[in-house]
Amino acid sequence: MDITEVIRTTFACREWTEDPVSDETLARILEHARFAPSGGNRQGWRVIVVRDPDTRAAIAQAAERPARRYVAMQMAGEGPWNAAFPSSVTDESAADVRVPRRLVDTYVDAPVLLAICVDLGVVASVDKELDRVGVISGASIYPFVWSVLLMARNEGLGGVLTTIPIANEPELKSLLNLPDHYAVCAFLPLGVPKRQLTRLKRGPVEGFTTIDRFDGESFGG
16 A cells, blocks of 8 residues: 555554454554664664553443543533643542543454553653653654554554553553563554545644744645
């Protein structure tokens, strides 16, 4: 498939057919995705193919509390789990919110579930001393995550980058037997999509690109 078509048609897929994904297909996806860039070419990623049903169920359970908070924040008119502004929502105030099953069932239902982790000992987190949440570490892991999703699309599969269970990372690390210096970065459910979107909605280039300054002249269009 042409790379531009892959990029423009890779969507967040949460519904799959019952068709299995072969180990050969998954190995091929990872074989190509491993060429993603990382800081210093240190390739600090670790992929866990989660097959055990009990482990999957535990991951889904770990997603319930943060998913409930996510929905409650939306209902309160907030940007869910944003790091810029304080939230008025607590676990207690969100206790009666119904969790949408689409936010948790994917960890159980998907034909393939990948847990993507990173070795923090090889990641240059140059923003770790700033007075805000760290984001730079992601530069050495999320290109790999996205490459997995692009290659899955190239194989006729669909998936979604999910992070909600990671709000409960301590129990996930115990569940997956991760060393202390590793972090969970994403869960990727993959499979054959029930339907394939081919026209995605995104803002135009001129809507997010400016010249010289944040409030500079718009670029593009």
